[in-house]
Amino acid sequence: MPELPDVEYYRRYFNATALRQRIAHIHMHEPRLLEATSPQGLGRALKGRHFVSTQRHGKYLFAETDGDNWLVLHFGMSGELHYTKNGESEPEHTQFSIEFGNFHRLDYIAPRKLGHIALVKSPQYCIEAKTLGPDALAIDEETFVEQAAKRRGGIKAWLMDQHSLAGIGNLYSDEILFQCRLHPRTAVADLDDKDLSRIYRTTQRVLEKAIECKADPAQLPESFLLPHRHTGGLCPRCNGALGYIDSAGRTAWLCPGCQG
């Protein structure tokens, strides 16, 4: 699931549940998810501390503690957060759990175990270490156009490249390209400034709407691609059958009629 809108939703969920509580214990069931630290190291950094703020960059969520470091959460292909009240059983596939002084817990759930958990001195440190590009929602139009000028390949690969633009994955790149009526393999170099301006504005609108809909494709407007992005789905614009191709190593859904 987790692309930028999902992670932004998790960030707000984190704020609403975990902020300002005393961290009593941590439970790490899958130490392989840790980057550059151990369960003991994580425990030393978090135990007795409080989360005081959060940030998001692309698909990464950062939670600041009052101990001069930040917890980094990345959700891979299947991660999510769940606030589990005292007495409720732990959700299936919980890999990491933060228990607070009131015995409620924030559970990190990841059936496919493809996410990562780390500690860093600052979000900026992590962004630089992973050479992430500008956040897809925070970027201004001028920088967006500058990023495009550096690219020679296809547009879907560009939108999904976290080093160029952070936050957009397979689903939302499909949505943006559908709304722009562009084929996923359109060469970025063939786009003019007017095209790029339109893509920029569509990207902002799509991401904002997705966040508003809690990143649930089923809640998106009927005019969007995502609610119809499945076998047998019809284009909400021309009513033709949607199809898919392989592009940038993923399954790219599109309307063959509307997107050339």
Next chain:
DNA sequence: AGGACGCCCTGTTCGC
């Protein structure tokens, strides 16, 4: 550089 691939994981869906 960018695209194609394999791999990391495991639950679900597909096809014979």
Next chain:
DNA sequence: TGCGAACAGGGCGTCC
């Protein structure tokens, strides 16, 4: 119906 193969919304390393 049953079972193995293919696939799923991410990201990294390698090769061409």
